[in-house]
Amino acid sequence: MLSSPTVRTSLIFTAIALVGLVFADIAITAANPWKDLGRFFLGVVTPDFFSTQGLATALLRTVAFAFVGVALGSVCGFLLALVYRAYPVRIFCAFVRAIHELFWALIFLQFFGFHPLTGVLAIAIPYSGIFAKVYSEILEEADPEPGRLLPPGTGVISAFLYARIPDCWVQMRTYTAYRLECGLRSSAILGFVGLPTLGFYLESAFSQGHYSDAGAMLILFYVLIATLPLWVKPKLLPVYILGAPFFLGDGMPIVWGNVARFFTEDIVPSPLKNEEGWAGMGAWFGDLFINQALPGIWNTVILTQIALVATGIIALLAFPLISTHFGRPVRRTGGHVFLVIMRSTPEYILAYILLQLWGPSMLPAVVALALHNGGIIGHLIGRQSSSIILRPDAPTGVNRYTYELVPRVYRSFLAFLFYRWEIIMRETAILGILGIYTLGFYVDSAIQNIQFDKAMVLILITASLNIGVDILGRFIRKKLALQTMPTC
C-alpha cells in the first residue's frame, strides 16, 4: 500500500501536520468552555426572532449584496473568460481571487467608506477572478465540432453565440447558482467589518452573549440557503438582479477625492512619502517583513496544514452519514441536515463562535476550517459513493467502508482536498482578523494603526502565498492525475 503515490502523499501531508501541531498554539483557554457552549446551544434551540429590530433588513441586505456582487462578478468574469488565454489576464485573475472578500472590503472601506459600493465590489472583484477561470475552463471543454462546421465568413460573435454558449449554458448556470450560495456567505460575513449585512448583527449579539438572538440569525441564514432552489428561479432572476441594487441601503456618500488620496498617498510606503529614499525603504520593508510578515506566514502555513489534514479526516468520517450504503433513510436525512449546516456556516462565523466559547488559540480556527471544508467534501464524496454499485455479497459495516468504499472514492477525495487547499489558506489568513496570529492579524493591525502602506504590502504577501499554494496544489493534482470540478 505504501507504494501507492496517493497513499504516500497523504502520509507526507499528515506527517507535516503532526510536526505543525508541535509548533501550533492549540489550547482551550476559556475557564468554562462547555458551559458557554451549552448556553450557545440553548440559544440556538430557543431562538428569538423578534428581539433585534432590523433582522429582516439585515437579511434583505445580505441577499441584495450577494445578488448584485455575484451578478457583477459573473458578467465581468465572463468577459475576462473570453480573453483568458492571454497570460496577463490569467495573472490578473489569479491575483484578484487570491485576495479574500474581507480584505477587499477593508481596502474599499478606506476610501468608499460605508457606501454600498464597498460591499458590492468586495464580492464582485474576487468573484470575477474565480468566474473567469471556471467559465474559461467550461468554454474550453465545449464540443468544437459545431464551430468547425460553420460556413466560412461567419462572424466571430455569431459563431460564439451559436456554437459555444448553448453547450456550456447549463454548466455555467449551475456553477453561477452555486456561486450565488457562496455569495450569500460572503455577503453575511462582510457585516463583521461594518457593512449592514447579517454578520453585523451576529457579531453584536454574540459579543454581548445574546445567544438566542444569534441563534435566530443563524437559523434564518440556514433556511435562506437551504431554500435557495425554491425562491431563485430562472424566471425570477432578472427581477432579483434588477431589484437588488435598490435594497443595498444608502450608506454614506462617496467622496471621490478620498479615492485619489488613497492611491496617491495612503498606500505609498512611508519612507518614500517622507523622502527617506531607498535606504529608508529597505529598513522599513525589512522591519515589516521580519516582525510581521514572517511570523504571519509561519502561523498561516502551520494552521493551514493542520486544518487541511483535519478537513480530510472530517470528510472521510462524515461521508458515510449521507451514503446510501450505510444507514436507513431517517439517519441519512439527519446526516444531510448536519452536513448542510456544516457547509452553510462560513468558516469565519464558525471560527468566531468557537473563539468566543473556547478562548483564543489556533484550535477554534482548525475546528472551524475542518468542519466547514470537511462538510463540503464529505457531501461531495458521500453523493459520489451513493452512485457506486456494490456486488450483492459485499461486506457490510466497517469492512464495507474500508474495503469497498474508501478505496473507490479516495482519489476524488484527494482531488477535492487539494482543490480546497488554497481556499483553506485564504480563509486561514483572514481568520487573523479574529485575533489568531496569522497574516490577517497583521493586516488588521496595520489598518487599525492607519498604516495602509503596510497593510497593502501584507495583503500582497498574502496573495502571493495563496497563488503559490494554488500552483503547488495544481502540480500535485496533476502529478497524481486527480481531476475535479470546481467547488467554492
Place this chain on the structure above:
Amino acid sequence: MALNFIRKFALISMMALTVSATASAQTLVFTAIPDEDETKLVERFKGIADYLSGELDVEVRYIPVKSYAAAISAFRNNQVQLAWFGGLSGVQARELVTGSEAIAQGVEDKAFYTHFIAHKNTGLDEMEELSDELRGKTFTFGSKGSTSGRLIPEYYIREAFDESPEEVFSRVGFSGNHTRTLRLVESGTYDVGAINFSVWDKEMENDNIDTDAVKVIWTTPSYPNYQWTIRGDVNERFGEGFSQRVQEALLAMDAPELLESFPRSGFIPVANDAYEPIRVVGKQIGIID
C-alpha cells in the same frame, strides 16, 4: 441580451448612487469609537443625536462602526463630520484631517486612568508597580486602537519590563472592547486585562461585576482621553460659526440621562495640544508613524 442587461444594471446602480448621495447632503453625521457593547453605544448616541439635532436645527445622525479604524476613516473621508474619539484615535484622526479640532472632553477625561484587572485564580494582589509576578500570565488588551485599553497599558508594560508585552506574557490578545475585556478576565479566559476605569466604575455601580472573580491590581497614572473632535470644514458646509455652535451645545449638555450614558459628569472645553502626551507615546510605541 447581455449588453442590454449590463446597460440596465449600470443605469440602475447609478440611480441608486445618486439618490443616496443627495439624501444625506445636509445631515450632520457623527460616529464614535466602539469601545463598549454596541447596544449601549446605540442607546447612548441616539439620545445625543436627538439632543444635537434639537440644539443645532440640522438633521443629526449617528452611525455605528465596527472598529476604531473605521471611525477614523469615516471622519477622514468626510462621511462623518463629528466624532467621539479616544485620546489616540483623536490624535490619529486630527493628524489626517488638517483643520480638525478637539472641542470638548468629559470632565473625567482630563485625568483618565486604566485599571489592570486580574482573575482571582492568579492569586495576584494589588501592587505598587507592575512587578515580575505578571510574567508568564495571559493578558488581554481592549481594542488594538484604544488609548485606555491598549496604548497606555502597553506603554507602562514596556516601561516596567523594558520588553514588549508578547515577551512578558505567555499569551497576548485583543478582546475588542472594554466590556469584553471585563467578561474575559471575569470568566478566566485571560488572567489579566487592561480596562478603562470609567467602564469599570459604571459596571460596578450597576452590579455587573462578579467581585469574587476579578479585582483591580494596579492603576496607571492619569492621562488625557476621550474628546469630541469636529472637522474644520463644517463651517463652510453648515454655515459660519457652526463648529462653535456644536461646541456650545456639547458643553451645555446637562440632562442626567445623557451624561450618565457616557458616563461623564459634564463636558468641558479642550484644545488639540492637550493630547500631545498621547501623540508622543503613540510614536514611541510605533502606532503612529
Place this chain on the structure above:
Amino acid sequence: MSGFDLTGLTASFGGERVIGPLSLSVREGDRVALVGRSGAGKSTLINLIHQQVQGHSSLVPQNLGLVNALQVFHNVYMGRLDANATWYNTLTLVRPFARDSREVKALLEELAMPEKVWIPAASLSGGQRQRVAIARALYRKADLLLADEPVSALDGPTAHLVMKLLKQRFRTSVIALHDVELALAYCTRIVGIQDGQVALDEPSDKLTPADIMPLY
C-alpha cells in the same frame, strides 16, 4: 465551380499513414459514392476535401456536430450564419424571424419531421438527429455536398427519401456510404477506398454489387 482536384494527398494519424498518397478529381455534376470497409479512410478523405475547398461545402459529418442545447430550428439555421449580420443572428437566437422559420419548417417537412422544429436537439432520436444535420446541409445551399454516412441511422424508406432529396438539391456530391445498393441507385460514380488508396473508380452504371463486394 463545385469540382475539385486532389493530388498527392496524404494523412497520418499517430504516425501511421491512413490516407494516400492519393489523387482524386471530381468534376461539376459528379455524384461520388465513397465505399469501402470501415477504417479504410473514407471519413478522413471527406474531412480532407472539406479542408481543400476551404469549407465551401455542405458538410454532414459522421458525428453530426449538432449543438444539443439549441432547438432544431437553430441547428438548421446555423448552416447560413454567414449570410446575416451579427445583430440579426443574435435576435434570431432569442426570437426567430417568421421568414426563416417558414423556410426551416418547409425543409423539415420534406424530411418528415416538421413537428420537431422547436425541440432541443438533445431530446431527438438518432435518426432524427441525422436528419437535422442533413437539413442544416440543405439549408446551407452550398454547391458541393460532403456527407459521411448520412443515412446510417435511418430506416429503409426514410433513407431513400433523404437520398432522393440530396440528389435533387446537390448537383455535385461526395458521400461515404456503406450501403452498396444506395450507392449504386443515387450516385453516378463509385470510388472504392482500400487501405487509404483508391482501389476502384468507375461510373456506377458499369458496376453491380458483386463488383464492389471485394472491397469489404
